[in-house]
Amino acid sequence: MNKRWTIDDIRNYVEKNSDSTLLTTEYHGFSQKLLFKCACGNNFEKTFKKFKNNHQRKCDVCQPPKASR
Numbered sequence: 519m520n521k522r523w524t525i526d527d528i529r530n531y532v533e534k535n536s537d538s539t540l541l542t543t544e545y546h547g548f549s550q551k552l553l554f555k556c557a558c559g560n561n562f563e564k565t566f567k568k569f570k571n572n573h574q575r576k577c578d579v580c581q582p583p584k585a586s587r
């Protein structure tokens with residue numbers, strides 16, 4: 519069962535679960551890239567699926583994609 523996320527749900531999720539801010543104002547599905555603003559001030563794009571399931575909740579500078587430790 520998939521929860522049907524709305525842009526408001528996502529914005530709340532981002533606020534509660536990360537230091538980043540959601541800049542995108544429309545949500546069309548898991549494959550859509552959303553624009554976030556990292557706590558460091560950088561903007562970055564990420565699908566919500568990656569943000570949520572892969573814990574990629576910061577920009578590539580704060581959280582390099584291949585960091586595997």
Ligand SMILES: [Zn+2]
Pocket residue numbers: 556557558559560576577578579580581
């Ligand atoms: Zn950052």
